[in-house]
Amino acid sequence: MSLIEVKIPPLGESIVSGVLAKWHVKNGDTVKKDQPLFELETDKITSEGVAESAGVITLKVATGAEVKIGELVATIDTAAVAQASSLPSAPVTVTAPAASPATAASKEVSPAVRRVAADTGIDPTTVAGTGKAGRVTKGDMLAAAATPKEIAAAIAAAPAAAVPASAPVVTAQPAGKRTRAKMSKLRQTIAKRLVSAQQEAAMLTTFNEVDMSAVMALRAKYQDDFVKKNGVKLGFMSFFTKAVVHALKEVPGVNAQIDGDEIIQNHYYDISMAVSTEKGLVVPVVRDCDKLDMAGIEKAIGEVAKKARDNKLGLPDFEGGCFTITNGGIFGSMLSTPIINAPQSAILGLHAINDRPVALNGQVVIRPMMYLALSYDHRLVDGKEAVTFLVKVKQAIEDPTRLLLSV
Numbered sequence: 001m002s003l004i005e006v007k008i009p010p011l012g013e014s015i016v017s018g019v020l021a022k023w024h025v026k027n028g029d030t031v032k033k034d035q036p037l038f039e040l041e042t043d044k045i046t047s048e049g050v051a052e053s054a055g056v057i058t059l060k061v062a063t064g065a066e067v068k069i070g071e072l073v074a075t076i077d078t079a080a081v082a083q084a085s086s087l088p089s090a091p092v093t094v095t096a097p098a099a100s101p102a103t104a105a106s107k108e109v110s111p112a113v114r115r116v117a118a119d120t121g122i123d124p125t126t127v128a129g130t131g132k133a134g135r136v137t138k139g140d141m142l143a144a145a146a147t148p149k150e151i152a153a154a155i156a157a158a159p160a161a162a163v164p165a166s167a168p169v170v171t172a173q174p175a176g177k178r179t180r181a182k183m184s185k186l187r188q189t190i191a192k193r194l195v196s197a198q199q200e201a202a203m204l205t206t207f208n209e210v211d212m213s214a215v216m217a218l219r220a221k222y223q224d225d226f227v228k229k230n231g232v233k234l235g236f237m238s239f240f241t242k243a244v245v246h247a248l249k250e251v252p253g254v255n256a257q258i259d260g261d262e263i264i265q266n267h268y269y270d271i272s273m274a275v276s277t278e279k280g281l282v283v284p285v286v287r288d289c290d291k292l293d294m295a296g297i298e299k300a301i302g303e304v305a306k307k308a309r310d311n312k313l314g315l316p317d318f319e320g321g322c323f324t325i326t327n328g329g330i331f332g333s334m335l336s337t338p339i340i341n342a343p344q345s346a347i348l349g350l351h352a353i354n355d356r357p358v359a360l361n362g363q364v365v366i367r368p369m370m371y372l373a374l375s376y377d378h379r380l381v382d383g384k385e386a387v388t389f390l391v392k393v394k395q396a397i398e399d400p401t402r403l404l405l406s407v
Helices: 101-106 111-120 138-144 148-157 185-200 213-230 236-250 294-309 383-398 401-405
Strands: 003-007 017-023 036-041 046-050 055-059 066-068 072-077 203-211 256-259 262-265 271-273 275-277 280-282 323-327 346-350 354-360 363-377
Touching: 036 072, 185 280, 203 383, 213 236, 213 294, 213 363, 213 383, 236 271, 236 294, 236 323, 236 346, 236 383, 236 401, 271 294, 275 294, 346 383, 363 383, 383 401
Parallel strands: 271 323, 323 346
Antiparallel strands: 003 072, 017 036, 017 066, 036 046, 055 072, 203 363, 256 262, 275 280, 346 363, 354 363
C-alpha cells in the first residue's frame, strides 16, 4: 500500500485553522489527480483542497470539524487505483454523533430545503419531490408545511438526537418559529471588522446626488459596439471606478491611511469592490484601475465577482486595496451609510437609480438620479476634502468627458 497524506495546506501567515465545511468525495471513492476533495472555510476565505495523486481515499475528519493548518484529514492509496473499481468502499473512519432522520436526509438536499426542514421539523424523505430526478425542492417543503397541524405533528414525531458535527447547532422554538445556528468563520470576521471600524475610526458620512442621464445615454449609444469589440457589457461600475480614480488623484488625502501615529500615502489605485455572496459580503481588489480602460475594468470586476461566488478567492485577492466601492443599488437601496473597509480611509456607496423631479435651468424636469454616500475617517480626511472628492465623482459621472480631459 502506498499512502499519500492529505493535509490542510497553508493559506497565509494569519490563518492557523478553519472548518472543514464540505467533503466533495465519500469515504472509499476513487479520486483523480487535482480533483477537488474538500472545502475549507476560514475566518477570511473559503478554499478547496485537491488530490495530489489518483487513488482510493480514506477520510479521517468529519464534515464541520475544526482543523488546523497542516492537520491530516485523509489518505489516498495510490496502489489501489487499478483495483478500486472491484473493491468495496472502505469502512468510514469518521465518528460522528447520531443524526435525526431529517438531518440524515438533508445531506441529499439543497441548503434551502435543509433550512425549511430545520424550521419545521419535517423529514424531507417523507415529502414527494417535484424537482429534477425527484429531488425535494424548497417549494415541496413549504407546501408540506402549509398546514399548522402537519407542522406540529412532524415536530412531535421527530426523535430527540444529538446534532452531528456536519450540521450547524440548531435549537427549534415552539412551532418552529425560531432557530439558532452558529455563525460561520467568515460571518464572525465580518462582524468583528465592522465593529472594529466603527470603534477605531472617527467615521463620518457625506452625501450628494448625481444625474445619471449622461452615462445612461453613453451606454445606450455604444453598448452594442462595446460588447462586439470587448466581449463584455459596459456597466455603471467602470464609470464610477474611473471617476473614483480621477477624484483620488485630485484629492490624494482620501487615498491614505493611518498606521499608529503615521500617515501612509498611497500612490497607486487598487480599488476594492464589494461583492455579495451566499456566505456573506467579500471585498476583492481590482488592481491598477488607473491603467485599465473601461473594458479592462469591466472584465476585472467580472473575474473577481465570479471567483467570489465560486469561493475561489485567495488572500492575495484581498490585499492592498486603497479605496472601496459598494453598490447597494443593485438590491434597491435608496440611501445608506457604508462602513469603512479598514485600514482604508474611505468608502463610496452607490444606490438605486430612480426618476425624480429636479430643478434644471429654472424648470422642473424628471431625471434618473442616484444618491452617493462617502463614509470617511475624519481623523485623516477633513470635511472639505471629503466634499470635494464626492463633487469630483459627481462631476465626472454627469459629464464623462472630464475623465478624458482629466479636469
